[in-house]
Amino acid sequence: MKQIFALFVILLTASSCGNSVYKEQSGTEHPAQITLAVSNYPLLYFTQEIAGDEFVVIFPVPGDIDPAFFEPTGEQVSSYQSAEIIFINGAGYESWIDKVSLPRRKIVNTTAKVSDQYIREKGMSHSHGPDGEHDHAETAFTTWLDQSIALEQAKLIYETLKESYPESSELFEANFKALEVELTALDTQMEKAFSSWADASVSASHPVYQYLGARYGLHIYSEHWEPGQKVEAEDVKTFIESLHHNESQLMLWEGEPHPETRKLLEEADVKVVVFLPCGNRPAEGDYLTTMKQNLAKLD
């Protein structure tokens, strides 16, 4: 009798262990390698952070090209076509997207829910033929520089992944929450860092900091100067004069300016800060470290 009881207990225990193992396995069960695609580095970072290692995230833009002006080859288009989900920045960032064919249902515009916050700027118009004038009105597209929008973009990535792969939703949630903490903290840090420049004359080498300015209370005047290219002294002089001799002058550059240009600006007491927009992969570090490094340069 005792032996039968013991056997029964053993069997019951064994079956329970088996059950819990099955649940554990099903709880941590991951889909086979699924490919996701993104159109810029911030989205790459967010997606990798949220999805984890079980997903392959492709970002076919070469490292030396600004993803906003990317012109994909046929092979690169094919790699996008083969992805299960394609996360795009939206706000007109992907100028190439109107010329390529991607599965519509796989495209997720990460700024769709914040499109009311898009910043529109008048572009160059031209006219020909009977239709009259038509301009290529431009929407500012470096949305992630506003960390609150970046968080929304990350959130949309999280929600999309959760809906598409519910079996991994717990993982996604945990990962997103961690990212949310980081981005929220970064937002606070940026707000604090730029608060001291609120009354300053802030300019930029290129019109890429619109969302930064809008979020953190900066009125940014933009030139169209290329990093690394020497700006004519006359143009620098004109620029400096336009600053109206404001005591506090900051110029944000998306890349290292020409040494002579830097010298001219610094001689005019303009603080030149290379604030990497981080549209593509940074040379070192990641999105968060790069943004923190950007902020550190403001001090």
Add this chain to the structure above:
Amino acid sequence: MKDSIYLAYRYLTYNRVRSLVLTFSVAIIIFLPVGLKRLISESEDQMLSRANSTPLIAGKKGSPTDLVINTLYFQQEKIETLTMDYAAILDETGFGYSIPVMSSYSARGFPIVGTSLDYFDFRNLSPESGRLFGVVGECVIGFNVARRLDLQAGDSLISSPESFFDFAGVYPLKMDIVGVLDHSNTPDDDAIFVDVKTTWIIMGLGHGHQDLVQVYDPTIVLERSDSTVTAGAKLFMYNQIDPENLDEFHFHGDINSYPITSIIFIPENQKASALLRGRIESGEIDNQLVVPTLVVDNLLQSIFRIKQIFNSVFVIVGLAVSLIFGLVIALSLRLRKDELYTMFTIGSGKRKIAQIIGMELLLLVVISALISGIMYFITGFFIDEFINAFII
């Protein structure tokens, strides 16, 4: 019995022309209703199959039949267009996903269908050779298009101008063929597929030309200011898209306001379909949303009535042919009176003579049925193509 068959066979083969005429007449009169029944039945099946595989079609308010015919069978009836943003509106309901369709232009007699890559997943179409389109200006052609026009991946097709004399209107675009689709036995075999954006380029809503900001030719640039450049008619519009000029192609205005002829909507489930239909019917969302099966079924009811008429005609024609057949046999027997009397004289009974004549008729009917059967069998090889070419 063997001898009767032999004599009947000898008679029929000796009177070859008469036998052939009678045989084929009867074969045709047997085949016609049966063949027509098969044709209609197969057409119905194919039309219904195509309709059944398409859950919902959205379009501008108007004739549901024209909408369905345009979307499913690419018959380019003039229908009102709706705007591209409607696809996003439907997607935002969360009830499923949209596939835009723009079927309004043609190339060398075949319809150009602008759509998205989702269409191929939805219809289970894949390239037999080459690949699906990747950029604007590329096209994928159906199996029959490739065969009839002798085209393959690497060749090109030029879209037909809307109006030969309307030089300011739709102008031809040279499209690169990048793939040929597998044979599907559907209207997809007879279509040229492009990205919907390519159809907008054909329409002239998008185009490519030299960057006017960079052009200083005074014969091209008429006026220039800080914010505007005005060009004259000399400005050359590219009529082919290649890697060198792809970047120069652009669309004017909001792409979401661009036209499409319809949207195929794939709902998540029956409930989602019903909810969406409810929203459309209540006017919460504009335009019309049709269930293709219901529309095609209605259309087939009309075809069914025509089939009934055809059947009646065939019965009458069959009766007439039978009467003529009977008359020919009767006249033939009268002419053969002497021959039959000879057989009687030398020792044949009337029953035997009747058996011989009966065998002649039976052989005629059997051969007719056989020919009719062969025609029916052969029809099977061509019926799909016939349906796709002339019916669907």
Add this chain to the structure above:
Amino acid sequence: MDLKSLKKPENCESLIQVTNLKFQYPRSTFELHIPELQIGDGEKVAVIGPSGSGKTTLLNILSGIIVAETGQVEFNGQQINTMSDSELRNLRVKQIGFVFQDFKLLEYLNVYDNILLPYRINSSMPGVSGRGSKARELCEHLGVGDKLSKYPKHLSHGEKQRIAISRALINDPPLVLADEPTGNLDPDNKALILEILFKMSDANNSTLITVTHDHELLDGFDRIIDFADFQKRAAL
């Protein structure tokens, strides 16, 4: 003509015995009346007489095609006027050979099939297999051995009649009825055909009854029955 012509020669077995035969076609005033007629085995009998005198009718009665209302017709010991239809046609196909003025070959059968026709049209006959050699033999004998695969439209009148005779003799009948067999032939062929008929009759010991209008060819017959005499006798 001597009444004796109506009786068979004494040294012959009686093949046909007609007694008190009377026949009248419906809606006709003509009546065939034969009080007595005997025809023996192997006899070659010519039947002559004016048109409409009943010569062909006699052949039809003797072969059972027509059944007389009155009188008796005995063929080979059998009363044929009481036979059933199937018995009569079996009699015709097995025991009587027919030769016609207009040959009556079937246009859609070749010579070989025409000769073997009797085997195909009556199920009491054995099948055609094994009969081919007989057909070829007859054709060879009658000088048309090279015509077996030909169709009647490719043959001359004389050739056609020889083939018709082959058909009539294919199953060795004891009686051959020839109705104007030379009527459509030229003089040379007339003599030839009659010579063939006589030879085959002698060879097979079969009785030949020939209706003819060719009085110059009557020499070869054993007996001549003149129907003009019948009419006179009937009138008496």
